[in-house]
Amino acid sequence: xxxxxxxxxxxxxxxxxxxxxxxxxxxxxxxxxxxxxxxxxxxxxxxxxxxxxxxxxxxxxxxxxxxxxxxxxxxxxxxxxxxxxxxxxxxxxxxxxxxxxxxxxxxxxxxxxxxxxxxxxxxxxxxxxxxxxxxxxxxxxxxxxxxxxxxxxxxxxxxxxxxxxxxxxxxxxxxxxxxxxxxxxxxxxxxxxxxxxxxxxxxxxxxxxxxxxxxxxxxxxxxxxxxxxxxxxxxxxxxxxxxxxxxxxxxxxxxxxxxxxxxxxxxxxxxxxxxxxxxxxxxxxxxxxxxxxxxxxxxxxxxxxxxxxxxxxxxxxxxxxxxxxxxxxxxxxxxxxxxxxxxxxxxxxxxxxxxxxxxxxxxxx
Amino acid sequence: xxxxxxxxxxxxxxxxxxxxxxxxxxxxxxxxxxxxxxxxxxxxxxxxxxxxxxxxxxxxxxxxxxxxxxxxxxxxxxxxxxxxxxxxxxxxxxxxxxxxxxxxxxxxxxxxxxxxxxxxxxxxxxxxxxxxxxxxxxxxxxxxxxxxxxxxxxxxxxxxxxxxxxxxxxxxxxxxxxxxxxxxxxxxxxxxxxxxxxxxxxxxxxxxxxxxxxxxxxxxxxxxxxxxxxxxxxxxxxxxxxxxxxxxxxxxxxxxxxxxxxxxxxxxxxxxxxxxxxxxxxxxxxxxxxxxxxxxxxxxxxxxxxxxxxxxxxxxxxxxxxxxxxxxxxxxxxxxxxxxxxxxxxxxxxxxxxxxxxxxxxxxx
Numbered sequence: 115x116x117x118x119x120x121x122x123x124x125x126x127x128x129x130x131x132x133x134x135x136x137x138x139x140x141x142x143x144x145x146x147x148x149x150x151x152x153x154x155x156x157x158x159x160x161x162x163x164x165x166x167x168x169x170x171x172x173x174x175x176x177x178x179x180x181x182x183x184x185x186x187x188x189x190x191x192x193x194x195x196x197x198x199x200x201x202x203x204x205x206x207x208x209x210x211x212x213x214x215x216x217x218x219x220x221x222x223x224x225x226x227x228x229x230x231x232x233x234x235x236x237x238x239x240x241x242x243x244x245x246x247x248x249x250x251x252x253x254x255x256x257x258x259x260x261x262x263x264x265x266x267x268x269x270x271x272x273x274x275x276x277x278x279x280x281x282x283x284x285x286x287x288x289x290x291x292x293x294x295x296x297x298x299x300x301x302x303x304x305x306x307x308x309x310x311x312x313x314x315x316x317x318x319x320x321x322x323x324x325x326x327x328x329x330x331x332x333x334x335x336x337x338x339x340x341x342x343x344x345x346x347x348x349x350x351x352x353x354x355x356x357x358x359x360x361x362x363x364x365x366x367x368x369x370x371x372x373x374x375x376x377x378x379x380x381x382x383x384x385x386x387x388x389x390x391x392x393x394x395x396x397x398x399x400x401x402x403x404x405x406x407x408x409x410x411x412x413x414x415x416x417x418x419x420x421x422x423x424x425x426x427x428x429x430x431x432x433x434x435x436x437x438x439x440x441x442x443x444x445x446x447x448x449x450x451x452x453x454x455x456x457x458x459x460x461x462x463x464x465x466x467x468x469x470x471x472x473x474x475x476x477x478x479x
Numbered sequence: 480x481x482x483x484x485x486x487x488x489x490x491x492x493x494x495x496x497x498x499x500x501x502x503x504x505x506x507x508x509x510x511x512x513x514x515x516x517x518x519x520x521x522x523x524x525x526x527x528x529x530x531x532x533x534x535x536x537x538x539x540x541x542x543x544x545x546x547x548x549x550x551x552x553x554x555x556x557x558x559x560x561x562x563x564x565x566x567x568x569x570x571x572x573x574x575x576x577x578x579x580x581x582x583x584x585x586x587x588x589x590x591x592x593x594x595x596x597x598x599x600x601x602x603x604x605x606x607x608x609x610x611x612x613x614x615x616x617x618x619x620x621x622x623x624x625x626x627x628x629x630x631x632x633x634x635x636x637x638x639x640x641x642x643x644x645x646x647x648x649x650x651x652x653x654x655x656x657x658x659x660x661x662x663x664x665x666x667x668x669x670x671x672x673x674x675x676x677x678x679x680x681x682x683x684x685x686x687x688x689x690x691x692x693x694x695x696x697x698x699x700x701x702x703x704x705x706x707x708x709x710x711x712x713x714x715x716x717x718x719x720x721x722x723x724x725x726x727x728x729x730x731x732x733x734x735x736x737x738x739x740x741x742x743x744x745x746x747x748x749x750x751x752x753x754x755x756x757x758x759x760x761x762x763x764x765x766x767x768x769x770x771x772x773x774x775x776x777x778x779x780x781x782x783x784x785x786x787x788x789x790x791x792x793x794x795x796x797x798x799x800x801x802x803x804x805x806x807x808x809x810x811x812x813x814x815x816x817x818x819x820x821x822x823x824x825x826x827x828x829x830x831x832x833x834x835x836x837x838x839x840x841x842x843x844x
Contacts, residue, residue, distance in 0.1 A: 144745025146787060146806035148513060151843075420511065439511035439809055476843050477514050 131310060138354055138380065139402035145416035145444045150461070151476030153447060155469045156204060157212045161197045163464035164452050165282065165338070165383050167231040169240055172206030172457045175259070176213065177226035180467060182408045183247060183279070183300060190411045193467060199224035201244070201266060202470075203259075206457040209472055218257065220268040223248040226255075228282030228338070228383070230291065242266065243291050245280045252280035252300070254293065254321070274326040276319050279305075282339045282383060284348070289323035290367075292348060294336040309335070309354075318350060320367050329369045330361070338383030338453070343391050347372075347432070353380035353398055358422070360432045373432045379418070382466070383453035393422040396453035396464060399442070404450050404466070411467065416444035417451030419463045440475075447471060496678060510766055510783020510811035515828065516843035518814060520836045521569060522577040526562045528831035530649065530704075530750050531822045532598040532609070537571030539822060539829055540609055540626075541578060541837065542593035547775060549592065549614050550646075551669035556778045559834070564591030566609070566633065571824040574839060584635040587622065590615055595649030595704065595750070597658070609633065610652040612660065619644035619667070621660055621687070641692040643685050646671065649704040649750065651714070656689035659734065661702035661716065674700060675720055684716070686734040695736055696727075704750040704820075708798070709758055713739070717762065719747040724760065724789065726799055740799060744787050747771075750820035750831075758798055760789040763820035763831060766809075771817050771833070778834055781812025786821040786830060807842065814838050 163176045179199040182189050202213040218224070227245040234241070240259040245252065253273040257266040281296040298315035299305040308315055318330035318339065330336070330350075338351040341363070348361040348369055356378050361369035381395040396419050398404050403415035419441040426433030441454065441463055449468040454461055461473040526544045533539045548560040564587075567578040583591060594612040601608070607626040612619070620640045624633040637656070648663040664671040665681035674681060684696035684705075696702070703717040707729075714727045714736055723743050727736035747768050752761040765771045766783040774782035786808035793800030808821070808830060815838045820831040823842075830838040 142745070144743075144804070146745075146804040148515070148806050436811060436813075437511050439513040439806075442513075442806060444804070477516050 131312070134312065135310075138356065139405075140380070140400040141402060143400050145399045145418060145442050147443050147445055148439075148441075149443070149473060150440055151474040153441070153443075153461075153471055153473040155447065156462070156472050158215075159202060159213050159470040160468070161193075161200075162450075162467040163202070163462075163470040164227060164466050165229045166385070166453050166455045166462055166464050167229045167242065168206070168385075168388075168455050168457055169231065169233055170388060173240070173259075174204040174206060174455060174457070174462055175216075175229060175231060175242055176202040176204060176462075176464060176470065177229050177244060178202055180225060180227055180247075182467070189408050192411060193408075197467070199226050199246075201226060201229075201242070203264070204462060204470075204472075206460055206462075209460065213470065214264065216259075216264065216266050218266045218268055222246070222255065222268065222271070224255075227280065228294075230283045230285045232285045232288060234288070241269075241285070241288065243283045243285045245283050245293065246271075247280070252277045254280075254283055254291065272321060274319075274321070276317075276326050276328065279316070281337050284339045284341045286341055286345055287323070291321050292329070292339055292341070293319050293321070294333075294339045294350060295319065296335050296337055312354075318348075318369065322367065329367065330371075333359075338381065338395075340384040340386045340393070342386055343388060349384050349386070349393060351381040351384050351395070353382060353401070356380055358384070358393070358395075372430075375422070375432065375435060377420075377422070377437060379420070381420070382451075383464075385453065385455045387456060390423075392424070394440075394454045394456055395420045395422060396451045398450070398452070407450055408467070411449075414444070414446045414449040415451075416442070417448040417463060417465065417471070418442045419451060419454035419461065421456070441471075441473060443471075496676060510770075510781075510785075511809045512811055513806060513809035514840065515807040516841040518808070518838050518840040520814065521829070521839050524567060524578055524837045525835070527834045528567070528820070528837040529594055529833055530596045530820050531752070531829055531831045532596045533571070533752075533822050533824055533829075534598065534600055534607060535755070537824045538607075539569045539571060539824070540581075540596060540598060541567040541569060541829075541831060542596045542611060543567055544592070545594055545614070545833070546592045547834070549616070550667060551671065554669065554672075555775050556834075558778060562592075562834075564593050564613075566593065566596075566611070568631065569829065569837075569839075571827055571829070574827065578837065579631060581626070582630070582632040584624065584633055586635055586638070587613070594647065595661075597650050597652045599652045599655065608636065608652070608655060610650045610658055612647045612650050614647070614667075619647045621647070621650050621658060623655075639687060641685070641687065643683065643692050643694060645682075648702065651705045651707055653734070658687055659695075659705055659714070660685050660687065661705050663701060663703055684736070688734075695734055703748070706751045706753040706760070708753060709755050710795075712796075713798075715751050715753060715760060717748045717751050719749060719765070719768070722746055722748065724748060724751060724762065739797075742789060742799065742802065744789070744804060746785060746787065748787065749818070749833075752820065752822045754823050757823075758791050759823070760791075761821045761823050761828075762787040762789070763818045765817065765819075770812075774812070774817050775834065782817040783812050784808070784810040784815050784818030784830070784832065786818065786828065788823075808838075808840060810838070 360373035399418040424431035450466040569578040592614040646664040683694040791798035816835040
């Protein structure tokens with residue numbers, strides 16, 4: 115009798131998980147193409163452009179060379195053989211020029227993922243915070259961009275045992291930042307059951323300049339993270355929940371969840387527009403195709419990029435929102451879209467391990 | 480034992496029905512906004528614009544005010560019974576002007592609930608004949624009307640009804656006296672809900688040759704809109720619940736249709752418009768049938784809208800052998816709710832809805 119009940123419960127759990135993943139993986143989603151204006155690839159980026167940070171003058175720093183950490187042994191061997199971690203620089207003011215591979219003045223084991231930047235208003239210094247997947251652990255590399263030499267000067271490496279599986283970073287001060295751990299098991303085979311059983315073993319951490327502590331102790335695959343322009347709100351994408359979590363930031367740097375935006379699409383990274391405060395989001399439009407593309411980069415996972423505009427009252431702007439689908443492509447121009455940034459009517463759409471797209475927005479979004 | 484088998488079969492059947500229906504149903508609460516260029520509503524249309532037909536000079540005839548209350552009044556908003564059936568005319572070449580109401584022949588005043596519409600242009604006389612599906616109180620009719628441009632009025636040419644007309648949806652004019660017409664259900668009353676629920680295939684597609692009506696396709700469950708290819712050799716038929724556009728090869732004269740190809744667009748499609756200048760197909764679509772149903776039960780609840788364009792890339796004799804899908808327009812329901820049709824004329828779009836307004840867009844990209 116007890117056995118029957120246990121079996122029944124197990125069947126129910128399995129059914130629930132199957133339905134959950136069928137919905138999350140986008141098995142029945144179709145992406146139809148539409149561009150906001152002329153769009154093209156940015157040379158010479160072919161090893162991904164997972165995350166992008168932009169200065170107020172239109173200098174975009176792009177992380178590239180990310181080999182999916184999850185189940186690395188199943189990833190396309192071409193990626194494992196040829197991808198090298200790098201940071202590209204693209205200048206929105208001279209878009210006809212290629213993106214430039216920036217040299218780092220220190221030899222480090224480098225596979226970058228999330229990126230954030232801070233501009234010092236008085237000195238004009240551009241400081242980058244980059245999530246780095248080193249061989250055996252994850253770190254945050256802090257670098258300063260040298261505008262004359264056009265290189266990156268490595269300042270320091272920050273790491274902590276709490277960094278279990280870093281994904282993205284957002285700096286809120288010259289020495290402090292929030293990071294997301296997208297799970298517990300970094301790239302071992304134990305990550306598969308952790309993910310399939312929807313175990314909320316990811317987290318959000320805060321580094322205050324001296325030490326790291328946990329601000330969101332339990333989360334299921336949190337991904338991109340960003341902070342509002344006035345630093346009062348923190349946004350975390352939850353692609354497996356097809357939601358964006360909006361947190362209120364307290365004076366002690368702790369976070370309180372205030373909104374769960376049901377966007378019904380899996381957003382990877384989020385960029386808060388420095389002028390409008392709107393959220394620009396790159397989507398993993400059909401997640402199961404992203405998984406197929408990881409095993410064979412010739413398969414295309416269609417690209418989608420959106421802008422989320424809050425429409426709530428001034429006291430609670432994210433109470434309601436409008437979601438604009440700014441860019442969608444299933445022609446192969448871009449596969450595995452992960453982020454989008456906007457500068458002066460121009461877009462850069464990045465991908466996890468494919469190319470980089472530049473669009474001129476003729477239609478106002 | 481027998482009871483268990485019956486229960487199991489019933490369960491399997493219900494699961495299969497739920498699964499099939501859920502795909503087109505779409506339960507997302509979000510409609511993505513996407514514009515091909517500047518868009519606005521066209522005054523004074525507020526009570527629907529279900530279908531649109533366009534002349535070669537860009538004169539668009541819009542059927543408006545369909546009173547869904549004859550189709551299970553308890554399931555739809557009570558305000559539908561107050562809708563007034565009208566035909567509006569909008570000139571693409573004078574797009575700044577409002578749509579103008581066209582006066583109806585006496586027989587149809589207070590007796591007009593228009594649905595699908597098509598038109599024939601006499602190339603010699605310039606006469607415009609409208610074919611309109613009309614859900615009269617006493618039954619299903621196809622009204623053939625002649626447009627008098629000077630008086631902006633319609634005069635009755637002929638009214639056709641037939642026992643095979645069970646629940647008409649759209650009409651395709653062949654010549655002055657003959658047409659093809661689709662039945663989207665068998666029951667006109669509340670019983671019609673059983674048809675998709677139980678997977679009943681009691682719909683047919685009819686050819687009326689001027690005197691005799693006959694079924695040319697039988698045992699369907701969801702024939703919605705119909706259009707003709709540029710060369711008259713193919714007939715396009717939409718199947719909303721299967722999210723498909725079907726292409727039939729047509730034998731002129733006998734009007735026999737043979738299924739040639741099925742294109743799954745990934746969304747519940749409503750009306751199809753065949754662009755005579757490009758061969759493209761334009762479809763008004765519903766991202767969520769669940770939200771559309773809610774909108775029809777309470778018109779104030781918004782239903783997301785989407786326009787899909789299918790661009791043929793194949794040879795002349797098989798144009799959709801290869802094709803591309805585009806989504807040039809998307810809305811969360813604020814500009815237009817429940818988009819049922821989209822027509823394209825010289826880089827401009829007119830988007831019609833089941834029970835809401837009309838949108839006019841300029842296509843910039």
